[in-house]
Amino acid sequence: MACRIVLLTLRGVRKCREESAEAIVARATTGEGPNLVLRTGTFAVRVTGDIEGRAGMRGADAAGTGRNPEEGRMSMSTHPWAEGNSVPEQAQLMERVVERSNMQSAYRRVQQNKGAPGVDGMKVEQLGSFLRAYWPKIKERLCEGSYEPMPVRRVQIPKASGGLRPLGIPTVLDRLIQQALHQVLSPLYEPEFSKHSYGFRRGRNAHQAVLRARQYQQEGKRWVVDMDLAQFFDEVNHEKLMARIGRKVKDRRVRALIRRYLRAGVLLGGVVSVQEKGTPQGGPLSPLLSNVVLDDLDWELERRGHSFCRYADDCNIYVGSRRSAERVMASITRFVEQGLKLRVNREKSAVARPWQRKFLGYTFSRHRKPRIRVAKPSRHGRWSDQANILKFN
Secondary structure, eight states: OOOEEEEOOSSOOOOSSSEEGGGGOOOSOOOOGGGOEEEETTEEEEEESOSOOOTTOTTTTOOOSSSOTTTTOOOGGGSGGGTTOOHHHHTTHHHHHSOHHHHHHHHHHHHHHOOOOOTTOOOGGGHHHHHHHHHHHHHHHHHHTOOOOOOEEEEEEEOTTSSEEEEEEOOHHHHHHHHHHHHHHHHHHGGGSOTTBOTTOTTOOHHHHHHHHHHHHHTTOOEEEEEEBTTHHHHOOHHHHHHHHHHHOOOHHHHHHHHHHHTSOEEETTEEEOOSSOOOBTBTTHHHHHHHHHHHHHHHHHHTTOEEEEETTEEEEEESSHHHHHHHHHHHHHIIIIISOOOBOTTTOEEEOGGGSOBTTEEEOSSSSOOEEEOGGGTTSTTOOHHHHHHHO
């Protein structure tokens, strides 16, 4: 019997494809043993079933795109964390996740980041007392492979360029567990990520990506393929992502937990709906998963010898002529849509001169040694730091 989540309600469950929000308001009960109920704010989650956690795991060990994953990559043996990390040891990743020092580090990060409550209403300040009461049982469920995440709360925040960006806010407890996962998984992936990837990585940032883009232009590559991925975080293919996770992560419990986070559901407008694709922005694990998804794009571009910069789903490729740029746009669009199962926004993507486009809130002058300028739509946004402009130029 596969592990499942039972949501208790005082008012009953409305029969429909989507689950009403009222159906996840639980009564204040607790229990022991296999039917343990964990109460977090207004929610109570009962975990039942066996400990295998195998549901929905088909495809997690599937092969990748056919590209040699070792080609051109740093060996894992070069990373201190990975020394002596044999396959049997990697199969015990969950024990590393719940290890005391790792959880303490994750707890400190969650406390520092603060943030709004999730669907259960628990505040960051309440996490410590909740863990003192329930952590042994939560840890047991994680190690058994039977822990079930809560849905995320959907909110909309304004973009600097206009419009709204959807965020999914996990519960404080799930943010803690995701942060602990991130701290263990990052050392596995970080050594093999491309040097042209600048987003959500320790020691790398958007300013470095902009400086690299200027360097390409100074080298004479004065045409840019500005590729925009349409609703990237909402379009991530779960099976493709889990196949990539399966290349590195041998612990079935960790893979199952990641899949559950992907399918935990979203609370929006009083309704909880299960996501068939996408990874909601807002949790500590999402940035790492986005880089895992787009890692194949990075290495395909490197295999072809392209000069490019990628920051999350913003990717600019620099070439020497318009004809080359148009050819690259067509071929990479096919790779993204057919190979990665993502969508290229053809209205926002373009072949142009770098000074006609903006990259991460900046644009460039037409000089042979381009000067970096704040793009007009961003002058009052988070990139309008004049000190940074002086440093760039």
